[in-house]
Amino acid sequence: MSVVQKVAEWRRHIHQHPELSTKEFNTSKFVADKLEEFGLAVHRNVGGTGVVGILKNGTSKRSIGLRADMDALAIHEQNCFDYKSKTDGVMHACGHDGHTAMLLGAAYELANNPSFDGTVYFIFQPDEERGTGAKAMIADGLFTRWNIDAVYGMHNLPGVPAGKFATRAGALMASESAFKIVVKATGGHAAMPHTGTDPIVVGSQIVTALQTIVSRNLSAIDETAVISVTNFETNGTVNVIPSEVTISGDTRSYTDSTLRKVEKAIERVVAGQCLSAGVSYEYQFNNSYLSTINSLDETQYAVAAAEKVVGAPNVDGNCKRYTISEDFSFMLREVAGCYILIGNGEGECGGTALHNPHYDFNDDILPTGIDFWVALVNNQLRSDL
Ligand SMILES: [Zn+2]
Ligand SMILES: [Zn+2]
Structure with missing residues (x-):
């Protein structure tokens, strides 16, 4: 043989x-x-x-x-x-x-x-x-x-x-890192949103604002990155505004400095959106591959x-x-x-x-x-x- x-x-x-x-x-x-x-x-x-x-x-x-x-x-x-x-x-x-x-x-x-x-x-x-x-x-x-x-x-x-x-x-x-954002609000009755805070609206703004990191914060020449939101979960139902939204996703980049920049930029976006809405958050960023x-x-x-x-x-x-x-x-x-x-x-x-x-x-x-x-x-x- x-x-x-x-x-x-x-x-x-x-x-x-x-x-x-x-x-x-x-x-x-x-x-x-x-x-x-x-x-x-x-x-x-x-x-x-x-x-x-x-x-x-x-x-x-x-x-x-x-x-x-x-x-x-x-x-x-x-x-x-x-x-x-x-x-x-x-x-x-x-x-x-x-x-x-x-x-x-x-x-x-x-x-x-x-x-x-x-x-x-x-x-x-x-x-x-x-x-x-x-x-x-x-x-x-x-x-x-x-x-x-x-x-x-x-x-x-x-x-x-x-x-x-x-x-x-x-x-x-590329490197690969996973992120998880938990937006913590009060939630409340769907008929009376003004009595509490709504993490869905904040979470949606976060998803949109995350798109600006690659397009506005990173150099198109040498800081290429991908930021993909891949999951959006709430604990609400039809007539209940949820108290929590969990957003998770995946990022890729080619240099360690871009990786660290993305890690910080995501948190900056999350913190800013949550501050403006009066809600709190938790943020995790875990690198799996360089x-x-x-x-x-x-x-x-x-x-x-x-x-x-x-x-x-x-x-x-x-x-x-x-x-x-x-x-x-x-x-x-x-x-x-x-x-x-x-x-x-x-x-x-x-x-x-x-x-x-x-x-x-x-x-x-x-x-x-x-x-x-x-x-x-x-x-x-x-x-x-
Ligand atoms: Zn494989
Ligand atoms: Zn393989």
């Missing part, structure tokens, strides 16, 4: 046995056992179910970290193929089964054919989907127990031709490796920014590195959107992903340097 066939089998095994974020017990064991089989030094339970496999060759002190995510989503799979999820309500709808299998394939290839000089750290992380996995591995010493010079991550991208690559130096993906910022040198290494595998015309080294978010961002705040996107295909062949119950990772890109990791290691840890 060829290496690619083997990796496709591993991918389908992981697809059939998806596990939710932080509960990747069997996936983690599967990964760690395979790495041990290949002869790597393996550390289990790094930041929960995380696994670090270490492959050394030659004498150089240089090192590189390659990261894959292992968690699945709470989605009931609607696909009909024979390797569909065996767990009701849980599926690999983001392709982390493919990411894990490709990185295992690269470990297998590099262990059997080591021509690099240095140390490769294979990092398999838990919980990317809720954003706690990278942070947990960092807190458990990922970059203090081991000396990792640079880290790289890869994600598939449906709708982009299979095997094409895209990345950029600087911010590739923006994913690629360093220049490592982006060049990643682009060179991708070009070696699929040819320069198939690599966009200065792609557009994405408003989606990724917890690899936290690793990129610790050491230099690059996150790269690989096309999952178009239409029926890999084009279904991520987090959709009909999504599937495209096995045709497994060899491309494996070859990318191998080329990256052999280039960054070149034995003739």
